[in-house]
Amino acid sequence: MELTSYHFLLFILAVLILYYALSRVKGAQRYVIAAANVALICFMTRKTILILIVFLVLFVYFAGLLLDKAVKEKRKALSNLILYGALFFVVAYLCYFKFFKWTYELLQQTLALKGIGLVEWIFPIGLSYYTLTMCAYLLDISHKKHEAERNLIDFFAFVTFFPSLIEGPINLYRKLMPQIKEQHMINPDNLSEGFVRILWGYFKKLVIADRIGVLVIGILSDETAAGPLVFFAMVLYSFQIYADFSGGIDVVMGVARMMDIGLTENFKAPLLSVSVTEYWARWHMSLGEFMEKYIYYPIVLNRRIMKLSKKIKSTYYSKAFSAFLASVIVFVIVGIWHGTGWNYVVYGCYQAFFVGGAVLMGPVYKALLQKLHIQAKNPVWHIFVILRTFTVLTFGRYFIRAKDLTGAFELFARTFTSSAGKQTLLEKGLDVPGLIVMAIGILILIIADILAGNGIRIREKVLHMHILARFAFYMVTIVCIIVFGMYGGEFTGASFIYQGF
Amino acid sequence: MQEKIMEILQSVRPDIDFAKEQALIDDGLLESFDVIQIMTTFMDEFDVYIDADDIEPENLNSFDAICAFLTQKIGS
Structure with a gap:
């Protein structure tokens, strides 16, 4: 499914109907967003990519919680260790998919000689955008700009926010998360x-x-x-x-x-x-x-x-x-x-x-x-x-x-x-x-x-x-x-x- | 102190009416190098250390916000 396809328009229509149908149920819209994120990832790419994305989201979610705790306890050495360790991992994750396709192809060729087939290489959709969102999130926690997000569903809804999954913009926690947590009523002007x-x-x-x-x-x-x-x-x-x-x-x-x-x-x-x-x-x-x-x-x-x-x-x-x-x-x-x-x-x-x-x-x-x-x-x-x-x-x-x-x-x-x-x-x-x-x-x-x-x-x-x-x-x-x-x-x-x- | 702050701001960007503008960062009136020149001059003049994470639009969008930010920095 591409952004320019009518499938995408139908998808958006379905999401909007569900989103506003649940507008009076407190906290339900964020679940609609999270579900739409999962659906879009599955529609646009292979389902295995979802596992790679969820793994990274879980990693940053827990790193954020640990970092928040260390910052609040004023344990500078520990908070630096968590921050730089997590940043290194996130950047390395991005770099691996961006720059090391050849290592996978080498492995593919080697295994093919032994009769083992591997699935085609695929770049996790939107990785270049939400990895930066994740880095900003961790840095802002360490600078005490905001606390870590405790609700995993909300965090997933924010990081992989489906409209900006494909080509950005790069979202910041303090700008987007309050809006995800809000209840939104239907508004003809919007x-x-x-x-x-x-x-x-x-x-x-x-x-x-x-x-x-x-x-x-x-x-x-x-x-x-x-x-x-x-x-x-x-x-x-x-x-x-x-x-x-x-x-x-x-x-x-x-x-x-x-x-x-x-x-x-x-x-x-x-x-x-x-x-x-x-x-x-x-x-x-x-x-x-x-x-x-x-x-x-x-x-x-x-x-x-x-x-x-x-x-x-x-x-x-x-x-x-x-x-x-x-x-x-x-x-x-x-x-x-x-x-x-x-x-x-x-x-x-x-x-x-x-x-x-x-x-x-x-x-x-x-x-x-x-x-x-x-x-x-x-x-x-x-x-x-x-x-x-x-x-x-x-x-x-x-x-x-x-x-x-x-x-x-x-x-x-x-x-x-x-x-x-x-x-x-x-x-x-x-x-x-x-x-x-x-x-x-x-x-x-x-x-x-x-x-x-x-x-x-x-x-x-x-x-x-x-x-x-x-x-x-x-x-x-x-x-x-x-x-x-x-x-x-x-x-x-x-x-x-x-x-x- | 306010006169000194205004003097520094105008020395960097004489074309901006700092008394009037309310969205110096949000409207993109100040470029990043302007911000750097202003901040480093503040550091030298007022003997304070300004961190990268202090550079937020809410601290720099208007002359009043800049004065309040610097007063708080000097006091901390």
């Missing part, structure tokens, strides 16, 4: 807002992202395509990955909203970013929040690192030094989190170069702007820096679009090679009407970001429409998704890019 958001998510995924995806594959797999056409394909890929990821997140947020649950927003009009630093504050915000809180600040404010940085005489650069160091570490981790392979490490370093570089070069940059009499709020300059940031990020995406580092460099080489053949967008998988729909889709994506950047949200406007206008809006959007959405065929548009990370 249902309407959630429904509009789900429609918008499907529109972005099926009409925009998957259509762009066909063209991107068409161009990049054509070996005669070179020069600006390859760069254009990567520009399209930037829009594709945004529509794909944010579309999926809109579906997730929409489902949660229909259940009267608010999750951490993952996007804040990232197309309008004026710098790579700002982009990371607007893109995949739940990952950014995690990295900032649990890795960046602890490194920068570490006493030893502060002592080391004070050796630098300049006040600004002594601060910039630790921030630069932390940025490099954070972005290398972000890179590796996205996938195995050196291309992801280089991707992280590439982001760190711009974010860290902005910190180090900040005063020089400001002085230069002043010297050139450039006002940061000048509209022409503003558009220029948005396009500059978009271009820098597009080049960065060469590293994640290619399957490995060599592939990324080949892609760069193709971009800077002129081709003898005729460079055309036609015969690359989309016909002229398809290209027009794609262009309109991208335009809608840009307009939506501009509106969101100015605090205007269509789904909130829809809420205040007359009932007939609202109904017409729903119907037009549904028809657009059905008519213009990309389904099946050679291009499997069903999976989300971030589902694979």
Whole structure:
């Protein structure tokens, strides 16, 4: 079952009916959530994966209880032992599934020689997301931000919360758990807002992202395509990955909203970013929040690192030094989190170069702007820096679009090679009407970001429409998704890019 | 102390109206490096140690919240 399938919609409908049917039974909704989590894991993957997930949940649940006890008894050495031991286990669990597929394949081959067959390797669904939720949970207990959760069902409902199981957002205990424990009554506004958001998510995924995806594959797999056409394909890929990821997140947020649950927003009009630093504050915000809180600040404010940085005489650069160091570490981790392979490490370093570089070069940059009499709020300059940031990020995406580092460099080489053949967008998988729909889709994506950047949200406007206008809006959007959405065929548009990370 | 806090805040981000803004972190007005510059300057000026887990939106969202947070830190 995929997020874009009608099975998923039927599943959500069944969950919502049960969820609100039991709204007057105290504490029943959390059991509905836990059951829905189990059901979704079983529907989307093999049932054995459920055992792997439950095992990890049980481990963190008991580690949390022990840690809480040690913290309350002020046994620092013991609490550190439990904390770091549990964190090591959780991270190792993630790393094993992310990086050590080959060990399983080796075992499979060895056993196959002896006539013993092993099931196919499968990555536990959502592991990259809820392992971070678990790490944050343990760290917050040790920092006395909250106590350990005593109810195992509630803990399971929170950690594997089914809407965010597939591609996040990364949930924090103190934000999500109080909502899971609450009783939620049916509210037409929540249902309407959630429904509009789900429609918008499907529109972005099926009409925009998957259509762009066909063209991107068409161009990049054509070996005669070179020069600006390859760069254009990567520009399209930037829009594709945004529509794909944010579309999926809109579906997730929409489902949660229909259940009267608010999750951490993952996007804040990232197309309008004026710098790579700002982009990371607007893109995949739940990952950014995690990295900032649990890795960046602890490194920068570490006493030893502060002592080391004070050796630098300049006040600004002594601060910039630790921030630069932390940025490099954070972005290398972000890179590796996205996938195995050196291309992801280089991707992280590439982001760190711009974010860290902005910190180090900040005063020089400001002085230069002043010297050139450039006002940061000048509209022409503003558009220029948005396009500059978009271009820098597009080049960065060469590293994640290619399957490995060599592939990324080949892609760069193709971009800077002129081709003898005729460079055309036609015969690359989309016909002229398809290209027009794609262009309109991208335009809608840009307009939506501009509106969101100015605090205007269509789904909130829809809420205040007359009932007939609202109904017409729903119907037009549904028809657009059905008519213009990309389904099946050679291009499997069903999976989300971030589902694979 | 309040004047000194305002002076530090404005030295880092002269473009922000700290007296008015109520969601400095939640609205993303302060970037992480701004927070670092502000916190490390507080540490130097007021001789306090600020931990990474002190950096919470509720401690930093407004000028009043920052003053209350620092007063509590100095007193502890």
